Amino acid sequence: MDAIAVYDDGDDPELIDVPRPTPASGEVLVRVSRVGIDGTDHEVIAGEHGVSPDDDDYLVLGHEAVGVIEDANGTAFTEGEVVVPMVRRPPGTENEYFQRDEPDMAPAGQYHERGIVGAHGYLCEYFTSQPEYLVSVPESVAQYGFLIEPVSIAEKALEHAIASRAAFEWTPESALVLGNGSLGLLTLAMLDRRGFDRTYCLGRRDRPDPTIDIIESLGATYVDSRDTPLSRVSAAYEPMDLVFEATGHAPHAFETVEALAPNGVGALVGVPGSHQFEIDGGTLHEELVLHNKALVGTVNSGRPHFERAVETLDSLPEWLLDDLVTDVVGVDTFERAFSDDDHTIKTAVEF
Ligand code: NDP
Ligand code: ZN
Numbered sequence: 001m002d003a004i005a006v007y008d009d010g011d012d013p014e015l016i017d018v019p020r021p022t023p024a025s026g027e028v029l030v031r032v033s034r035v036g037i038d039g040t041d042h043e044v045i046a047g048e049h050g051v052s053p054d055d056d057d058y059l060v061l062g063h064e065a066v067g068v069i070e071d072a073n074g075t076a077f078t079e080g081e082v083v084v085p086m087v088r089r090p091p092g093t094e095n096e097y098f099q100r101d102e103p104d105m106a107p108a109g110q111y112h113e114r115g116i117v118g119a120h121g122y123l124c125e126y127f128t129s130q131p132e133y134l135v136s137v138p139e140s141v142a143q144y145g146f147l148i149e150p151v152s153i154a155e156k157a158l159e160h161a162i163a164s165r166a167a168f169e170w171t172p173e174s175a176l177v178l179g180n181g182s183l184g185l186l187t188l189a190m191l192d193r194r195g196f197d198r199t200y201c202l203g204r205r206d207r208p209d210p211t212i213d214i215i216e217s218l219g220a221t222y223v224d225s226r227d228t229p230l231s232r233v234s235a236a237y238e239p240m241d242l243v244f245e246a247t248g249h250a251p252h253a254f255e256t257v258e259a260l261a262p263n264g265v266g267a268l269v270g271v272p273g274s275h276q277f278e279i280d281g282g283t284l285h286e287e288l289v290l291h292n293k294a295l296v297g298t299v300n301s302g303r304p305h306f307e308r309a310v311e312t313l314d315s316l317p318e319w320l321l322d323d324l325v326t327d328v329v330g331v332d333t334f335e336r337a338f339s340d341d342d343h344t345i346k347t348a349v350e351f
Contacts, residue, residue, distance in 0.1 A: 066145025
């Protein structure tokens with residue numbers, strides 16, 4: 001069957017032929033419909049992130065999938081049911097994080113991530129899975145079901161950030177998303193529907209730009225970081241109750257503290273590489289303490305976040321999904337799904 005993989009010594013994704021997997025006892029076989037591509041895939045291809053399975057010198061890419069049960073193999077699933085797979089799997093034996101159903105909280109070394117770390121992904125015609133790592137989804141979200149995984153990332157980050165403010169009366173009104181990539185834009189749309197009165201999104205693009213169009217169609221304010229660096233956003237616009245960092249630009253993690261209102265929280269999801277720069281650590285430390293501010297880093301997502309993401313995706317307006325997903329390509333033109341120009345927001349490969 002067709003699979004799209006990157007070799008350990010390769011620079012680009014390649015179309016390869018691999019055997020169609022056979023489900024082991026207790027596993028199901030899933031026929032892949034669509035797989036979304038994101039910044040993480042680009043990092044894996046560039047060799048900045050990710051590890052191939054022990055026995056192979058290549059990694060089948062893809063962690064944002066939607067598919068259909070092809071062979072239920074005696075499990076509670078039925079053939080034809082639409083499913084979205086979760087990303088993490090136990091690295092061999094199950095550990096306490098998987099037993100507690102909190103794989104997203106497992107530290108490095110205690111998980112594999114399909115399509116990213118130690119296990120093949122979903123950019124192929126079929127994959128097998130234990131049923132507990134599949135989330136059943138309604139037909140109504142099947143077309144854009146590959147967005148459930150990225151939405152689940154935002155669900156978890158928002159849950160953890162909001163939980164950090166649960167010890168007191170917190171009524172947030174303003175929110176700023178850093179980054180106008182697909183994750184930032186999806187999160188902006190979610191905040192819009194969660195009762196934030198004023199939302200902002202920070203990017204570094206000139207108009208006309210499709211991401212700025214989406215930001216403004218959502219009723220949010222576009223902030224150009226070249227004119228208004230994050231450290232000046234609070235003065236130029238307003239102090240933010242919530243900042244959601246999705247650029248991966250390391251200074252943003254710290255400038256977030258300055259952008260926050262008293263009692264505010266910053267959720268950090270961007271994944272930077274090593275980046276050295278100067279900061280006034282004392283002032284940041286003082287800001288965090290004297291103004292009850294919090295920074296929360298989060299990665300990956302668990303079943304409750306996937307289940308919430310299904311509902312969220314179902315509630316997002318159709319125009320947004322149509323504008324956000326700029327290209328869905330077939331396997332024969334899969335390279336297009338990995339293009340990284342300013343017109344591309346979110347792409348998917350269709351099998
Ligand atoms: P993208 O690369 O598509 O988006 C990042 C966006 O940030 C781009 O639009 C980029 O603008 C913008 N940006 C970068 N630097 C700046 C800056 N200095 N000022 C303003 N805008 C800036 O990535 P995704 O949306 O897919 O993901 C966002 C981040 O989240 C990535 O770092 C990714 O690795 C991470 N991630 C984390 C996960 C987790 O579990 N924690 C899961 C998934 C992703 P431009 O395009 O104009 O360059
Ligand atoms: Zn992703």
